[in-house]
Structures are given as structure tokens and as C-alpha cells.
Amino acid sequence: MFVKICGLREPEHIEAAVEAGADAVGFMLTASPRRVSPERAAELAALVPPHVLTVGVFMGESPEEIRQAVTAAGLRGIQLHGRHPHADFTALKDLGVTLVRAVPPDADLRCGAYDEDLLLVDAPKAGGAGEPWDWAAVRGRASGRWLLAGGLAPDNVGRAIEAARPWGVDVSSGVEVARGVKDAGLIRAFVAAARA
Secondary structure (H helix, E strand, C coil), rough: CCEECCCCHHHHHHHHHHHCCCEEEECCCCCCCCEECCHHHHHCCCCCCCCCEEEEEEEEHHHHHHHHHHHHHCCCCEECCCCCHHHHHHHHHCCCCCEEEECCCCCCCEECCCCCCCCEEECCCCCCCCCCCHHHCCCCCCCCCCCCCCCCCCHHHHHHHHHCCCCCEEEEEHHHEEEECEEEEEEEHHHHHHHH
């Protein structure tokens, strides 16, 4: 089970995610209570070993803005959240980084349909809001290397995996003790629960 911990802002939470065995960590480089600057993302990404994917998350920025931020931060992945057109993915392909398309369940759920490497399926109405939804509704509809997101936490990720049968999972608010404030213990518990 591929596990991504998103919205990280502090070194101790990077350390917890890496030690727990997370496959990817995400940095919000878009409007969010978890937003970090490209410079801060670079500092945090420097703490991440090469086998863990570092992902910059964007929503609505232009390919040029995304390119500048990811290059400045030295990240190895880009996640485009929401209804980014296929052209945005094409425009970023030459960077040679992992591209992640994050969409609601009514979008095209074929991983690779927009030339992305990974697909992330989030809640229907409030993607990125950490709201639980009917995870089973996407079972059998998403294909390839796809991650389930939306309302996941250590105490429900097992049920969510059973319901949706994803290739991986993504969490942000489900490992927080307050909005935007991660907890190392919850990060470790989430990775363990997802793998169990």
C-alpha cells in the first residue's frame, strides 16, 4: 500500500513520516492553512531520503508558476488538484518529475488519461477538505496507480481501503491535532494502519 502524508511543514513531521515508512510527502504550495513557501519546501525536502517522493501540491496555478516553484523547491513530484486541463500536465512533462492528478470521483478515473503518473481521487464536493465520503462509490471505477483521499485517519483508513480497494492512500487533516498542525504519533499510526 503506497502511503502519502500531505501538508507537512515541520522537520519533526517529515522525520516521523520517513521513519514510519511513508512513500511520499506533500508540501502545499497553493492557498491553504498548510501552505509553505518554495524556500521552506526546499529546506524540508532536503530532509527527505531519495526513496521517498517529495510532492508540491498546486490548485489553479499556471504551469509557469508551478514550474518556478517546483524548481526552486527541488521537488520530485507535482500534484495538480482540481480541474486542471490536460494541457497543464503536458506543459510540465519535460520536468521529468512524477505528475499526480487529483480529482473528484466524477472525473476521468483512468490513471494516465492526462499523462499523469499517479491519480488521486478525493471527496466529491470539498477536495482537500478532509471530509469523509462514500469511498466504496469509486471501487472498480478508478484504474492503475490511484490513491484514495478525503476524510482518512488512523481509525478509518483500514475500512476505507477495504471499501475502495485503492493502490494507495493520501492523508493530511486526518493526522492533525488542529487545523494545519500535524502530530508525529498520528502520522506513525496512520502509516501502520494503512499497511495493516
